[in-house]
Amino acid sequence: MAVTAPPKLLFRQLFEKESSTYTYLLADIAHPDKPALLIDPVDKTVDRDLGLIKNLGLKLVFALNTHCHADHITATGILKKKVPTVKSVISRSSLAKADILIDGGDKIRIGNLFLEARPTPGHTTGCTTYVTDDAPHHPNPRMAFTGDTVLIGGCGRTDFQGGSSEKLYRSAHSQIFTLPKQTLLYPAHDYRGFTVTTVEQEALYNPRLTQDEEAFINTMKKLKLPYPKMIDIAVPANLVCGIQDSKI
Template sequence: MIFKQFFEPDTSTFTYLLACEKTKQAVLIDTVESEVPKYVAALAEQDLKLVYTLETHVHADHVTGADSLRQKLGSKSVVHRDAGAMCGDLLVTDGVHLIVGSLDLEVRYTPGHTIGCISFFAGDRIFTGDSLLIGGCGRTDFQQGNSGQLYDSIHAQIFSLADDVIIYPGHDYNGNTQSSVGNERKNNKRLGDNRSREDFIKIMSELKLAYPKYIDVALPANQACGRIAPPAQAA
């Protein structure tokens, strides 16, 4: 498998390129609009054909590159059926396998950060978006977030995997690039094995987070797969 992790520093977002060595078919997970030229160059460098752009959820902090890439390369946008992005070309649900050459990505429904969150499990690694971050997790106070549901999602769909499964998150703000199921069960400050569901709900309710910086631009744009609406004209 061809694999590459990208980092966009303004919003500390990770994007992942996965491709089949034999068929040269590729997917990108959680792209950022401003970084599209980098993805295009990386694909061209290895003569890869982008088949799908996958979204772990409708992001509130950055604009997806899905629509740009669709226009440039003919890739198709994949998102959960209930994420509120009917612009998606392929709407998925829990348990669906996306197969691209030798890649086999199992969709795991992990709501809680948003109602439409999914993780992609590829056998030895899982791409958790903002559901599970290294040492923490995404906030649960917007987009139909729900702390109890997030706790249940993480335990049923991620912590049920083997300890050595690699965690690739949607963001990191502390210089980490990956973790593992075992590490997070042991060390995650909010969701580790020493935290009960009640502990977690209490922690999340006391976070007092600022209003998300880019949400008013990012959310409507991402509900349209990254097409940013032009400013409304005066009548």
Template sequence: MIFRQLFEPVSSTYTYLLGCEETGKAVLIDPVISAVDRDLAELARLGLTLAYSLDTHIHADHITAGLELKKRTGSLIAGPAIDALPCTDVGVEEGKDLVVGNLRLQPIHTPGHTDGHFAYLLGDRLFTGDALLIDGCGRTDFQNGSADDLFESVRQKLFALPDDTLVYPAHDYQDRRVSTIAQEKRRNPRLGEAISLERFREIMDGLNLPYPKFIDHAVPGNRQCGVCPPDLTDNLRRYCEQIEHSPQG
């Protein structure tokens, strides 16, 4: 398997490129519209053909690149079937693998951050989206989020995987790239095995996070698989139109 972990610094988003060496087909998990040129250049450098873009959920902090990638490569847009987006070509469901060449991604429904959130398992690599971050988790106070649902998703589904399963999150804000199920069980301050459901509820209720500055633009745009809304402020429009020249990791 060909594997690349790519970083978009404005939203601190990790995009994952997975390629089948035998067929040359590839998938991008959680691509960001401002990094399309970077992703296409990496695909070309590796000699891969993009078969799918695949989102873990409807994002609130950036615009997905699914639609733009489809326009430029002919790739199919895959995402959680539960969201029922008309622009999605393939709706992923738990129990039905997404096949990319000889790679088989297992979708795992992990509601809590959003009600339609999915993680994806490929061998010993788990792409957790916002459900499980390194030493943390996504917030649960919008998009039908639920602390109870997230606790069950992580503790009953993700923590049931082998301890040496590698955890690749959708975001990290401290330059960390990978964890393991064993590490998150042991030391995650929100969802580690020592934390009770009652304590988790208290933690999430006490975060007092500000309203996401981009959510009112990102969610409608992502419900269209990656459309920049017309009413953006200048700085957010620059973000959407890829005028931002932040270094890529």
């Protein structure tokens, strides 16, 4: 009988400076195929990311988005053209096109690792947080990729793309802050040079999300943020996988 090797996580955090976006590479390098996935890939860094995947001897299987981005164009469509076997993934509620439309509780598997999809709407209607599973031999502490729902010491704006301050607050508290307190949180962006936080840190010290719900909603109303400079280009492209003529 063949013995299945316990999974071994390879993890890389990659940065795109123009939009301050983090892309995450995960792979199970104990599996014979070394299957990998990318979370929130950016069009400007496709060659960098594919070069890294090649150098590490990985097989890219999935390209995931945490939501339909307004500040950059996803690389998902470009990746599919360069590596035709890659499957694009986004939440069904985002109303964007992809090979795999996920709902809350769905799992994306690479080898013997998986990410669970947790709906965390509020920044947009389709925001999803991807969480590593909690099997004893899997990544410990757990990791959660929060998109723009929970940032390091902040959260995403809620004034466009069906955003809702009430939904974001409840998403963060019910779907993210209920994870074990040592869970590592990796956001889609950071503008101050920070790379990672934890559930415990954000639940105790996040200046927005530690307020009560009414105060949080009032805070978000008063932000008066500028119109996102890329939104009119990025959102239409991202609804069709990042390529305007994409069929997926």
